[in-house]
Amino acid sequence: MEEDIIQKHKPQNRGTSISKLRRSRKHCPICLTLLEKNLKRTRLKRQCTVCGAQRLDKFQCKKCGRREIWMSPMGTACQSCGNHGSKLEVAIPSAGSTFQK
Ligand SMILES: [Zn+2]
Ligand SMILES: [Zn+2]
Numbered sequence: 001m002e003e004d005i006i007q008k009h010k011p012q013n014r015g016t017s018i019s020k021l022r023r024s025r026k027h028c029p030i031c032l033t034l035l036e037k038n039l040k041r042t043r044l045k046r047q048c049t050v051c052g053a054q055r056l057d058k059f060q061c062k063k064c065g066r067r068e069i070w071m072s073p074m075g076t077a078c079q080s081c082g083n084h085g086s087k088l089e090v091a092i093p094s095a096g097s098t099f100q101k
Contacts, residue, residue, distance in 0.1 A: 022082040028053050029070045029077035029084065048072065055079070059091040067094055 022029045028048035035045040046055040053072030060067045061078035068079040069091045076091050077084035084090060 019082045022077060022084065023079060025079060028072075029079045029082070030072045030074050053077075058094055060094040062090060062092050 018032065021027045021032045025045070027034055028051060030053045031048060031051040033048060033050040035048060047053065048070075051072045051074045053070045053074070055068070055070050057067050059069040059071070061069060061080060061083055063083040064078060064081040066078065066080040070077050070079060071087060071091070075084060076087045076089070078090060
């Protein structure tokens with residue numbers, strides 16, 4: 001009888017899975033916390049209670065051009081393509097808006 005040798009082999013693909021989480025729409029694209037479902041039955045979750053991020057329609061992503069920008073004191077991220085970094089690196093004001101807040 002041979003004994004089983006347990007060798008857990010976990011794939012080291014953290015980088016890609018973080019990017020996936022960022023774009024999942026179920027997680028905050030900035031701190032990656034799973035977003036709560038109970039926001040008055042809104043289909044899209046627009047804020048994160050953990051890091052204070054909010055989805056702001058008046059900005060668009062520098063990389064993909066979509067208005068799926070989230071901002072928090074921790075940084076800025078695009079929920080569409082996973083672009084993230086500082087506010088000026090990630091977002092540009094969409095038409096009619098300026099950087100003020
Ligand atoms: Zn967050
Ligand atoms: Zn983007």
